[in-house]
Amino acid sequence: MVRNINGVQDYFSPSNITVLKTTDTSVSIKWIQAPTCYERAGIWIILFRPDNSTKIFKVHKEATTFDLTGLSATTSYWFKMTTNYGNDTHYVSSSVPTKFAFVTTEEEVGLSSGGVGGLVAGFLLLLIVVIVVLVFLGRTGRLQPAKQQVTAGIRTIRNTIRERRATPSGINYRAFVSKEYDDIYFYGGMDIKGEKSWILSRKDISLESELTRGRFAIIYLAQYYTHQEAITVVAKALKDEQNDENVLKMRAKINFYAIKVGHHKNILDFIGSVEDDIRGPMMILEYCPNGVLKEFLENARSNISVELVERLFRMAFGICNGMDYLASNKVVHRRLAARNVLLNKLLEPKITGFGPDPEANKDEEERVPIKWMAPECMKSTEHANELSDVWSYGIVMWEIFSLGDTPYPGVQSRDVPGKVRRDYKMKKPEQCDDAFYNIMLKCWHYDPRKRAGFSQMKEEMNKIFTEVPGDSFYYQTNEL
Template sequence: MIPLLLLQMSWAAGTQCVAKGDHRKPKPGELAYQKGDFLTIVDTSTKKGYYKARHNTTGEEGLVNSTKLREREALRVDPSLSLMPWFHGKISGPEAVGKLQPAEDGLFLVRESIRHPGDYVLCVSFSGEVIHYRVIYQDNKLTIDKTQYFYNLIDMIEFYSKHKGSIATTLLKPKQKQGTKSAELELSKTGWLLDITKLKQGETIGEGEFGAVYEGEYMGQRVAVKTIKCDVTAQAFLQETTVMTKLQHKNLVRLLGVILHKGLHIVTELMTKGNLVNFLRTRGRSVINSVQLLGFALDVCEGMEYLESKKLVHRDLAARNVLVSDDGVAKVSDFGLTKLDLKVSDNVKLPIKWTAPEALKKEKFSTKSDVWSYGVLLWEIFSYGRQPYPKMSLKEVKERVEGGYRMEAPEECPSGVYALMKICWEQEPRRRPAFHKLREKLEGEVGKCSLSPGAECRDGIRSASGC
């Protein structure tokens, strides 16, 4: 029989766990907690079967017995999960009144205005009546009274749930649209909802298409926070968040949780060296050698092998979506397009230079289309961050690739690595290798590279021998 401790999965620092029972009388050095409390693993311990952990509410640290905890569960991918369960879309005033019965003070919903397209209506029960407040959309902001302005509906509902402002009563109880579930409630129950008051906001480190990314600190840990203010986009990004709750791998950027405050904030570990394409461009050949390039290629391959094992398709693999940690490890990020289904149902703009021909033509996505993208990413790595298909228009790329054209090897690229790129670019998806096969071949390439004694290969210093 296998001892219980051997069955215990080892947890990496940052793993979120839930207490299975109370531990109210801790010994010196141990952490006190109650059943259902959320704890973060900080480090392993010399004491067998124990970890050092931090309490997510109190911030206190101490030793915990691993058998008394379970790992925080992932969220189920559920299309009915909504950040705005109180939003009922295009319904009439009388319909809204009917939904808010029996009338309770503070019961509310939001609907689209039929009389004023583009505006909304906040419908609130008070003193046995339903009051309708027109929400005007003006200069990209929302307002009821032209004194208080909001970026989005989530922001507005959050404000009026705490302050009466110019409406008859604070909002006390949302009337959920039939068929929706509150994302806030599900995130809270599973421990993925973080507390805005524990987040220290730092400087902006990037401007994405959907909002800013800034550096911060959450209960002593350095984090990156992606902010999404637009309601519709925030709802779409809930998909990315749900997928990320399922993923735990050293080569995937780790989700800490989300904050709902003036939109959606996705909180992840901080990757201090930025994205891989900029990392390579700003350092170049004089700083980074082939061994390091192979290391990055292997990191990404291992992350993708893990996604492959989970039957998840990334659909947007490129060097811009790979981040580099403080200690020089590459991790796959941006799971916004990751899906279990293999068809694009959401009119997204596909990154043509990285997308496999069958995915562009027939919207057929699979692990094998990710392998094609990985071939392009390998080309990016070994060209030190150059734009793929240099000097070619997107139309030209599409036509020529379909006709059999493939990029030439980047300058000084090892022949074995270029051979890997070419098998990733096989026209027939079934002829492309799986990620575990690619990893084996890359490990062989790493074995061919010899470093001089004591030379470093991952910290940005070129080895004496090169490769």
């Protein structure tokens, strides 16, 4: 019997909206979300511009503040807010949205001569302080960690400025995202307010056996004991030689998945995190018993059937759906390959291998997997984006339909950039049809502006597949 209810049994929108700060290009708002008996999936802010065009901001379900950016000076705007109840795939929006209007301020002008003089004097003083601090850190042996954090901050600012300048009109905006979103220090040092719904109790997690070891973590097979059942999961824990830097990396990955990624059927699911007195923070992830996609493909070569080929098409479609979801959340993968896709018990693809990169802040030269990279990223993935991920997706499609062959067969990695510049395209794999090979070719335009985005490819594939009752679908082709 239910003896008390924590909240109201109704779908309420945010209320008591107040403006914290208004500038010529942004406005900061604050609101109150009434307690409810229902699970919230997120908050949507729909901004209405003077020309009646709209822009949707998706906000974390626990947030109570947000900055609306990219606005024009001295302009009247209004927006409405709704709260979604349920989960990321099935939700109900609050029936009565909250509406609010505001006007941005006048465009900021330059400094006066006196202001410039004061700015120069302040800069010189700051420079002296920085020199003193650097000398102190150098003598105490703490210069290198501080240097890494400063470098990460400078890189974030530089990439943001470059991308804003380089964003051409008429191109999918999702493709141009600040690398801040994948930065170790940005997410590792994030101070998250309010309830952290992803935190699990350590007593509910039982480590069973070691599966593998990565660069800084150990992957365990584990059991997660809920109130109803025991679920087989994967626990990602730091190695024994953990230090402050590795703890920061692990917290960055946890915060990134919890705040940025969310849940999607074709993304390896982040279940939560726990704090272990000995191992420190641990990530709890979905367990995929059928392993790595590349290994599955290689093992399937001796058992080709109509059912297998049908499954290959569904795998390619599922990966496209997952990548479209990541791009919609401004997440750039940078390392998409069949080796970074896992298969669950239903052989559904689950994308992994993305997020804050522990090696991204090293001074050493980046190791780039040339055969999977777009031509603009073959030297560095620093400016990778959705459209470079699209190129890699075309390579993954080729891997799928060649049953795990290495791309550009017979070609050395060092020779790939030259062949790509000469417009070389890999031939259609034996198990692929013309429709999907044409999609591959659209991924492999040398000019990224000519490549189709994931949303466009998803719509094109949707027309090929036929849905059946439930969440299943099958491929329509005369070649099967």
